[in-house]
Amino acid sequence: MRMRVHAERIFSERSGECPAASRAFPGTRILAIIGATLVLLPPMASAQLDVVITRSTQRAMPIAVVPLEWRVPLMAPVDLARIVEDDLSRTGQFAPLGRESMITRPTGFNDMRLTNWRIMDVEAVVMGHVSGSGDNLAVEIELVDVYAGRSMIAYRLRSSREALRDAAHRIADVVYEQLTGARGIFSTRLAYVQVTPGREQFRLVVADADGRNPIVVLRSAESIMSPAWSPDGSQLAYVSFEAGRAEVFLQDVESGQRRRLSGEAGASSAPAWSPDGELLAVTRSSGGVNRDIYIYALNGGPARRLTRHPATDTEPAFSPDGAELYFTSDRGVGPQVYVVPANGGRARRVSFSGTYNARPRVQPNGNQLAVVHQQDGSFRIGLLDLRDESLRLLTNGPLDESPSFAPNGRALIFGAGTPAGRGLGVYFIDSGVTRLLRAPEGVLREPVWGPHEPD
Amino acid sequence: MKSSTTQNACILILLALALAACGTSDNAALPGAEEGPQAAQIGPAAGGTAAAGAGIGATATGTRVAGAGAQAPAEPGRGSSGEWMGGPLGTLVVYFDYDRSAIREEYGEILQAHGAWLAANPEGRLRLEGHADERGTPEYNLALGSRRAQAVAQVLEALGADAWQWTAVSFGEEKPAEDGANEGTWSKNRRVELVYE
Numbered sequence: 001m002r003m004r005v006h007a008e009r010i011f012s013e014r015s016g017e018c019p020a021a022s023r024a025f026p027g028t029r030i031l032a033i034i035g036a037t038l039v040l041l042p043p044m045a046s047a048q049l050d051v052v053i054t055r056s057t058q059r060a061m062p063i064a065v066v067p068l069e070w071r072v073p074l075m076a077p078v079d080l081a082r083i084v085e086d087d088l089s090r091t092g093q094f095a096p097l098g099r100e101s102m103i104t105r106p107t108g109f110n111d112m113r114l115t116n117w118r119i120m121d122v123e124a125v126v127m128g129h130v131s132g133s134g135d136n137l138a139v140e141i142e143l144v145d146v147y148a149g150r151s152m153i154a155y156r157l158r159s160s161r162e163a164l165r166d167a168a169h170r171i172a173d174v175v176y177e178q179l180t181g182a183r184g185i186f187s188t189r190l191a192y193v194q195v196t197p198g199r200e201q202f203r204l205v206v207a208d209a210d211g212r213n214p215i216v217v218l219r220s221a222e223s224i225m226s227p228a229w230s231p232d233g234s235q236l237a238y239v240s241f242e243a244g245r246a247e248v249f250l251q252d253v254e255s256g257q258r259r260r261l262s263g264e265a266g267a268s269s270a271p272a273w274s275p276d277g278e279l280l281a282v283t284r285s286s287g288g289v290n291r292d293i294y295i296y297a298l299n300g301g302p303a304r305r306l307t308r309h310p311a312t313d314t315e316p317a318f319s320p321d322g323a324e325l326y327f328t329s330d331r332g333v334g335p336q337v338y339v340v341p342a343n344g345g346r347a348r349r350v351s352f353s354g355t356y357n358a359r360p361r362v363q364p365n366g367n368q369l370a371v372v373h374q375q376d377g378s379f380r381i382g383l384l385d386l387r388d389e390s391l392r393l394l395t396n397g398p399l400d401e402s403p404s405f406a407p408n409g410r411a412l413i414f415g416a417g418t419p420a421g422r423g424l425g426v427y428f429i430d431s432g433v434t435r436l437l438r439a440p441e442g443v444l445r446e447p448v449w450g451p452h453e454p455d
Numbered sequence: 456m457k458s459s460t461t462q463n464a465c466i467l468i469l470l471a472l473a474l475a476a477c478g479t480s481d482n483a484a485l486p487g488a489e490e491g492p493q494a495a496q497i498g499p500a501a502g503g504t505a506a507a508g509a510g511i512g513a514t515a516t517g518t519r520v521a522g523a524g525a526q527a528p529a530e531p532g533r534g535s536s537g538e539w540m541g542g543p544l545g546t547l548v549v550y551f552d553y554d555r556s557a558i559r560e561e562y563g564e565i566l567q568a569h570g571a572w573l574a575a576n577p578e579g580r581l582r583l584e585g586h587a588d589e590r591g592t593p594e595y596n597l598a599l600g601s602r603r604a605q606a607v608a609q610v611l612e613a614l615g616a617d618a619w620q621w622t623a624v625s626f627g628e629e630k631p632a633e634d635g636a637n638e639g640t641w642s643k644n645r646r647v648e649l650v651y652e
Contacts, residue, residue, distance in 0.1 A: 223629035225593055245624050246597060267601070267625065270594045283594065291598045312598040328595060334554075335595055359592040372592050379590060399636065401592050417589075417636075446593065 060095035060431065061179065063088065064122045067099065069107045069129035072137060076130070077161055080139065083168035084126060087186040087210065088176060090426075091411070092433025097122055108142045109151040117146045124152070126175055135160035139167050143175055152178050169208070180430070185209055185406045189450040190413060191217075191227045191236055192424060196442030204238060206253060209406075209449075211424075211437045217253060228271050229450045237261070237271035237280060248282050250298075261296060262303065268294075272316045272325075274342075281306065281316040281325055293327055295342070306344060315359045318342065319366060326350070326360040326369060337371060337384070351384055353391040359402065360384075363409045370403035370412055381414050381427065394427050395434065404448045413447040530651040531572040531579075543568035549607055551645040554591070556602035558610055566607065569649065570614025577617070582650040583607050585625040586632070588641035597627030600647075607647045 065085040070076045088094040097120060106112035107129045117125055128141035142154040153174065159167040166187065173184025186209055194203040194216075204218035204227060218224060222241035229236060236253055239246050246267040251258035261268060261282065270283040280296045284303070291312045294303040307313040311331035318325055325342055328335050335358040337351040351357035356374035363369070366386070373382040378397035385392070399417020406412065409429075416425030416436055423438035424447045438444065531544040543565040549558065558566070573579050585600030604623035612618060631644040 223626070225597070225627075225629065241626070241629065246627075267597075269597055283598075285601060291601065312595070312602070314598050315592065315594045328592070330595075335591075356591075358595050374591065399590060 060089075060093055061124070062095050062097065062120075062122050063124045063126065063179075064097040064102060064117060064120070066102060066105050066107075066125060066127040068127070068139070068141075069105070071129055071131040072133055074133070074161075076164075078164050078168065080130065080164060080168045080171070081126070083165060084172045084175065087169060087172035087184075090210070090433075090435055091176070091428045092431030093180065093428070108140075108154070109144050112144065114144075114146055114149050122146055124175075124179060126171070135162075137161065137164070139164075139171070141171050141174075143178055165208075165212070169210075180410075182410050183408045183452065185408050185411060185449075185452075187453055188407060189233070190424075190447055191229060191450065192447040193224050193227065193445045194439055194442050195445065196439075201442070204236065204251075206236075206450075217251065217256065218258075225446060226270055227446060227448050228273055229448055230273050231275055231277045231451055232454060233451045237273065239269045239271070248280070250280075264303075270314050270316060272318060274318050275320060275322045279318075279322075279342075281318065283314040283316065293325065293340075304344075306342075307340060307347065309347075313338075317360050317362055319362055320364055321366070326362060328358040328360065337369060350386065350389070351391070352389055353382075353384075357382070357384065357391075361403055361405055363405055364407060365409050370405060370414075372401050372403065379417070381412065381425075383429075394429075395425060400425065402446045402448075406449045407452045411449075413449050415445050415447060531569065531576075544572060547649045549603075549647045549649070550642060551603055551647070553588070553641070553645065554599065556599065556606045558606055566610045567614055570611045570616050573611060573617070573620050574615025577620070579620060580652040581611070581616070581621045582652055583621055583623045584630075584648040584650060585623065586630060586644055586646050586648070587628045588644040589628045589631065589636070590641065591628075593627055593629075597625050597629075600625030600627045603645075603647050607649070 065081045065088070067079070067081045085096045089096050101120060103116045104113065106127050108127060112125065112127070123146055125144045125146060126141065127144075128139065130137055130139050132138045137159050139157045139159055140154070141157070143152045144150070145152050155174065157167050157170060169186040172186040176182070176184035176186070188209045189206055190209060190211070191204065191206050194205050195201055196203070200219045200221050202220045202222065202224045203216045204224050205214045206217050207214040217236065220240060220242055225239040225246070227236050227238040234253060235250055237248060237250050240249050246269045248261040248268045248271045249258050250261060261271070261280065266285050268282050268284045272281040273279070274281070278298055280298055282294050282296060282303075283291050284294045285291050286305075290310055291314050292308055293306045293313050293316045295306050296303045306325065307327070309329065309331050311329055313327055313329045315328040316325045317327070323342055324339050326337055326339050329338050329347070332349065334355040336349055337357050337360045338347040338349050340347040350369070351371060354373060354375050357371045359372045360369045368386060369384040371382050371384050373380055373391065373393060379399050379401060380393045380397040381395040381400050381403045383392045383394060384390075394412070395414065395416070397417070398419070399422070400414055401417065402415040403412050404414065411429060412427045414425050414427065416423050418436070421438070422443040422445065423436050424444045426435045426437065532547070546565045549562050549565070552559070569581075573581065583604040585602070585604030587596035587599045601623065604625060608621050608623055611621065628644070631640070632646065633640045633643050
């Protein structure tokens with residue numbers, strides 16, 4: 001049973017503590033009403049994912065997320081402030097004040113004493129209240145800059161009871177954007193493959209960015225590989241072995257409707273969407289074994305062959321402007337990353353550190369590639385800077401793979417192959433913090449971070 | 456098993472070519488690359504090994520042992536009553552070095568026997584299932600499994616099999632014969648399974 005819930009968010013600007021506020025924080029003035037669509041399904045049989053800290057942070061901004069005052073007759077189904085706090089602290093960029101240390105629990109700028117927070121060294125306070133009843137709830141929030149002594153943003157969000165968790169993620173998105181300048185990613189979704197023992201052990205799962213609310217969108221007795229979100233977040237392309245060989249399928253996430261990409265003979269894999277969602281780059285075997293990259297127009301028509309080389313060409317990824325494709329090829333010594341114009345042409349090598357750099361994914365700003373780098377038998381996620389060809393290794397390995405950028409480019413999710421087992425790792429670029437998500441049973445693989453909700 | 460010095464010379468040249476095709480990288484000895492296990496004798500005894508790795512899916516060899524006898528005429532390695540004969544024709548798995556698709560010299564006699572059998576049995580059909588260990592990216596490993604299956608096919612064709620007698624499919628790292636993150640396990644997962652149909 002699917003139910004659609006519409007959450008409207010209305011922003012209002014706090015009247016004039018400081019006239020410069022809206023200039024200093026351009027995000028303050030958000031006039032649009034944002035309509036969001038949620039898909040709510042019954043929770044899947046497996047339990048939630050665990051979240052484990054695997055590396056401590058550098059310097060995190062001290063903040064306080066005050067428990068929201070609940071002015072609704074029926075008890076609160078979720079702890080909104082806790083969700084906001086968890087979202088923010090997970091990035092490693094924020095250190096929330098413990099509730100036991102809060103001397104007072106204000107609900108807005110007008111009823112707070114700044115000195116109470118200054119003595120705790122808190123730099124920003126999030127507070128507010130929830131009112132209304134039933135499925136007509138209003139969540140009102142204010143964010144205060146403690147040292148400047150002014151309100152940065154105040155806004156109201158309408159939500160049903162069931163959508164409160166999503167409302168909390170949206171609050172976290174706004175706070176994150178106000179405090180860092182980068183768009184928040186807490187309302188986005190993840191897709192990954194879960195492999196569990198038993199029959200139909202391969203599952204394609206869609207979950208919230210914090211790993212909660214996992215929804216199985218496909219179960220199969222055969223392998224599922226290489227999921228890829230369409231740019232609008234409505235579809236997943238992936239590889240299924242259900243016909244006894246690798247083939248690319250496209251599936252509408254909400255309706256579950258799916259189709260095979262092409263009826264042509266031969267295996268196909270490694271689907272990658274163009275930024276406009278109109279093209280799908282795919283690896284196909286031609287002449288039996290040799291793999292090259294082909295481009296399909298999703299509105300029909302024959303596939304266009306993009307690379308033509310006796311070596312293996314695979315793992316394509318479009319550049320953010322759609323003009324180029326990065327891909328893995330072993331045409332040199334070992335797999336390396338190359339780039340080729342999307343309209344065809346000569347491929348140029350872009351990775352030069354070591355003997356194994358594969359599975360490129362392009363940062364949304366186009367500056368860096370996330371790659372899988374192998375050195376001394378250990379596979380780690382690296383950031384390859386396209387401007388100076390430098391490579392920075394982010395993870396410890398030894399079997400890390402499948403990096404995928406968050407849509408704001410400030411975090412990566414990857415398949416974490418640690419000595420303790422396989423899970424999903426999230427690496428936050430600004431703090432250097434890695435988080436691990438693990439399933440209570442089975443293995444999690446091939447995560448891919450979904451896009452922002454459309455405006 | 457019939458074999459002649461000419462054929463032996465042939466297969467050595469083939470193997471040499473296959474090795475040379477990998478160029479300099481073949482001896483580059485990537486870290487972690489070690490010799491795999493010797494060619495496993497897949498018979499009733501080895502069937503237990505295959506079944507032990509059935510966590511992800513029964514291997515083709517395991518299935519075949521279970522179905523012993525039924526397909527005897529279309530399958531080498533069995534006697535007239537379906538019993539396993541052992542020897543080169545009873546070997547249905549070819550193992551590979553890490554990140555390599557070159558066929559190791561020890562498989563010369565084995566592939567020679569399969570190639571000769573296919574040449575002598577035009578109705579024989581063989582599915583070559585290529586696999587990789589879990590290290591490296593899944594899509595790259597899918598391509599690697601494909602190259603391994605193709606490498607076996609090329610040798611078989613050169614030894615008498617016809618192109619229409621075989622098909623190749625790659626499962627990459629998706630169907631390990633054994634689970635576990637160590638070289639002993641990985642070496643058993645880098646393989647091509649010969650499945651007679």
